[in-house]
Amino acid sequence: MTIELEYSSSLNGASYLLFELKQVIKLKQQGLTLPEIRKKVIDGNLFQFENKGRMNRTLPSIMRRAEVIDQVLTDLMLDGSVENAKIINLYAIMKTDRLFFEFMNEVISEKLHNNDLLIEKKDMNVFFTAKAEQSEKVANWSETNIEKLKRAFMQVLFESGLLKDRRGKELSRLIIDEQIKEHLIRIGDAKYVYAMGE
Structure with a gap:
């Protein structure tokens, strides 16, 4: 079922x-x-945040991500390598965030498939301009909100291993574990594997 x-x-x-x-x-x-x-x-401050407001902001997103991670991915995330956990987290972010998935699918995977391993400011600007033209909701976001989102997108790319360094522009290819790849394809989520550059 696709929501x-x-x-x-x-x-x-x-x-x-x-x-x-x-x-x-x-x-x-x-x-x-x-x-x-x-x-x-x-109650247990399991995320170890000093700020309760941050907990309230992040928890709904994390709960949504946890909901899309099935038992097979749970086992691979908890018992596998850090790299596996990063790939599964990236999948969960794409699966629960339409804008980020479209960014991965339309910008990052296209670059990886074309062997263009640089993500530049203009790529971000073109993407967000196109989305603002397609969606009234995006068009109504403030410039500050969009700038923060661009930084958040780059942060996800860096932490998932797609960006070589935090301030850089050079993309890296992910090495996706065969078990994860095969499982995602089997459950009908091949588009997320493609979006990661496979």
């Missing part, structure tokens, strides 16, 4: 968050319900 996602700028407050996602996945693995997980995370 048609709205465009959202939630990545501003909840960009990569791999450690936090793993905490939620562990609780989900123990059989806790979503309300129980939420309570445990907040």
Whole structure:
């Protein structure tokens, strides 16, 4: 079942968050319900945030990501390598954030498939301009919000291993574990594998 996602700028407050996602996945693995997980995370400050406001901003995104990670991916995320966990987190971000998925699909994968390994400011600008023309919602976002989103997108690229260094422009190819790749294709999510450059 595909849920048609709205465009959202939630990545501003909840960009990569791999450690936090793993905490939620562990609780989900123990059989806790979503309300129980939420309570445990907040009461125990499992994300180790100093700011409660940040917890309230990031938790909904992390819970949505945890929902799209099935048992096979849960096992691979908790028992596999850090690289596997990064790939699964990237998949979960794309699966729950339409704008970021479209960015990966229309900009990053196209670059990787064409052997153009530079992501430049103009690529971001062209993408966001096109989205503002296609969507009234995006068109109504402030310039500040869009600038923050561009930084959040670059942060996700860097932390997932797609960007060689934090301030750089050079893209790296991801090495996606065969088990993850085959599983995503089997469950009908091949488009996310393609968006990661495969």
